[in-house]
Amino acid sequence: MKNTSAVPTSSLKAIVASASVVTRSGATASSSTGSASSNKKRLAIAGFVAIALLAPFIAQTFGGNYWVRILDFALLYIMLALGLNIVVGFAGLLDLGYIAFYAVGAYLMALLSSPQLTTQFVELAQLFPSGIHLGFWWVLLIAGPVAALFGVILGAPTLKLRGDYLAIVTLGFGEIIRIFLNNLDRPVNITNGPKGINAIDPVVFFGIDLSKPQELLGVALSPGLMYYYLIMVLVIGVVFVSLRLQHSRIGRAWVAIREDETAAKAMGINTRNVKLLAFAMGATFGGISGVVFGAFQAFVSPESFVLWESIYVLAIVVLGGMGHIPGVILGGILLVGFQEFLRELAEPVQKMLFGQVYIDAEVLRQLLFGLALVVIMLYRPSGIWPAPKREDRPVVRTGARSDTSRLEGGAS
Amino acid sequence: MTTLLLSVQNINKRFGGLQALSEVGLQIAPGQIYGLIGPNGAGKTTFFNVITGLYTPDSGTFMLDGQPYQPTAVHEVAKAGIARTFQNIRLFGDMTALENVMVGRHVRTKAGIFGAVFRPTSVKREEAEIEDMAHDLLEYVGIGQYAHSTARNLSYGHQRRLEIARALATEPKLLALDEPAAGMNATEKVELRALLDKIRQDGRTILLIEHDVKLVMGLCDQMTVLDYGKVIAQGLPQDVQKDPAVIEAYLGTPAH
């Protein structure tokens, strides 16, 4: 779209470009002392990947199925935290009701792939004589857009609110959804209320039922183990999408809104739509996690979607390193790991030291969790592993333009 | 007679009991540096906020580049072609200088969620162009080597330049600067003046609010003086300077 002011913009580009050619030719190439540290980095990543791949086997050998399931839940929390990271970490929207999207996904799975609806509604039982069993993969496909829609609906009223108010309103939404799930068993029983919905279909992968132990090349594969790899693939997908979003026009727009919404608007960012996009993306990830949760646990109830869970996921994001994807993953590992260690050790250690248990493991865990929130906000507010700054890295032009023939300005 | 770039007429804005702007109008020709001065509280920033959509005027018409212009939503303003800087610098503090300028390209680019996730060639190219142009603009304003510095860690003078670079990234028809020299020392002001001159020579139009009358007199092609929300003088700097109404409003001409 050409503008009609007296001097075309393309000439500005030409002048700027010629100036930059001059400076670029004088710029020094980046030195290669960076390669030593990038080797270390590659090694660390390789090590991490190896541990991640072997973790369930290690856990199974040393701890049994219980610990494998812990790993599975850790991955689910990580996936949730990565989704919330888009809303809170990138866009700076303090969502205290995020668990609602997890619930949407989980209950979608529960309603579309279990006996619940056909048991309650005779008409449906007649329409679907063998029951409604859409199966994990179809529900997964549906859950994304459905959750995104919820994200937009819940996000829309919050667009003009400042930080604290946004938090309370999203908290309110989360609670409203939970209350509805808890009470939609009367007059018609949709969600089965506090009793929850069970007998949810498991994931079936090319005919293999992941909820039954399998064997592959002589190796025994427990359900927990198989689900681990399934969830991990999804987590990798979420990480990939998050990274792509982070380094994109939309990702930058999100951070701009977080940093200064007025300036972002002045730069032409349609903050309303961009914020809704953040809610929608975050909700999508939440919903997908929920579907997996429903299939994995084979049972859902409103108890799994209480306010505490929203706070827990928020804590993973904030304590791990807001907006920094590796930090969030670390946060998830630490929080879940620490929680489990505490659960294992709290009572035996107290018995050993004091002769009796003064504080339950569960209560102690919550107490320390609260303390962690306070302490980390006071002393390390950007999280345990915030995004590194690297301000002194050399300015290297890696752009598309490598020749000067594009001096005459391109499209505007 | 060249077409006017910005023509503003009969702007009125009232806040409760205060008539912040009454019948304000001005006309900016392309390629000019146009100055807007006046004592504190005269309504300069209010006027700015009106043309950039932060405030809705009670009445008035705008024409931008020959087309009627309705600054309703703030984010439409940049798209229409007016980019502004702020009196108390509003950068994206946690982003690098480069990223700040890249955000300036938002309004002229179009990759969305799908483009971000799937990265087809067109998006890859768009991203490369964005980064290139951002680097170019940083060099243009003289802070190219600070591309990877976090914006909030830059010195004050560099932050001001960064804000200008970011505004330029939107390819504006009109660059609107709200007191760009505030808080600068004499050397920095000289450098700023050189930069604004350069921008004008490259064909940009600038609307400038400033308090430093000396800077404005030497730099501007045309000026408007506001006082208590009304235009009290308009025209060439040397004429405005001699206008008795202006002298009275300021009660003391430049003495820096």
Place this chain on the structure above:
Amino acid sequence: MDIFIQQVVNGLVLGCIYALIALGYTMVYGILGIINFAHGDVLMVGALTALSAILGLQYLFPGMPQWLMLVVATLIAMPVCAFLSYGIERVAYRPLRNAPRLAPLITAIGISIILQTLAMIIWSRNPLIFPTLLPSSPIDIFSTGAVITGKEIVIIVLSFVVMVGLLLLVNRTKLGRAMRATAESPRIASLMGVNPNFVISATFMIGAALAAVAGVMMATNYGNAHFYMGFIPGLKAFTAAVLGGIGNLAGAMIGGILLGLIEALGAGYIGDFTNDVFGSNYQDVFAFIVLIVVLVFRPSGIMGERVADRA
């Protein structure tokens, strides 16, 4: 029709309690611009402290008149809460005055969790019975068919006394003047010789004392006290503060009573309105819906907000 009067009575009682809690939120928001998330849990500490005090008094002075025990217990709970809130402000909010808004919110959540778990440890995870020390036999109201109990009358009357007392404090005393000045502009107030930190601490402490009274009222009204009793009422009271106009004292009082009425009437009539699709088990949802509606359509509340100018 008799359900209407009854629900009005219930709503009034509930509303008075919300009003007392809302005052604490609104005063803190007016001066600091933050939501004191832990305020509801301070209320809980007040109720449980009063409970322990009552049990102690019952053991030490079995002959003491019951209403006196309640008064003494409340008078013990108030300073406990005041100092607790003072401590919270010093530890969790003051160091973060210049941090981005997210930080004090997270610490507040952390403090809320800490208070709840400490309460679980010190008192119990289970609800504890709060002795009925005030007359609770129903009294008919002028043959309208509605009833009210002695304790409800006390709650209403006492709340009004406290609210009037607070208004007198804020409008007629030196401290009150200092509070109003700091709420308008902390910087200018300090130029006038007001120590903003002192005023802020006083604000937290007064709000906490009110919350303690509210906590005792709640526990008396429902007959029990437990570690989670403060959180949701706290959120609802915050809604009430927003409804009335955040930072505005009269607004908090009106907002509180109004919210109580909305909740009680809503819970009472929703069955009728929706043909029993939705019942009174959706009561909690009302406050949240009110909050969302107010913030979307009239964010400055009924009486207009008053927040410090911290430019």
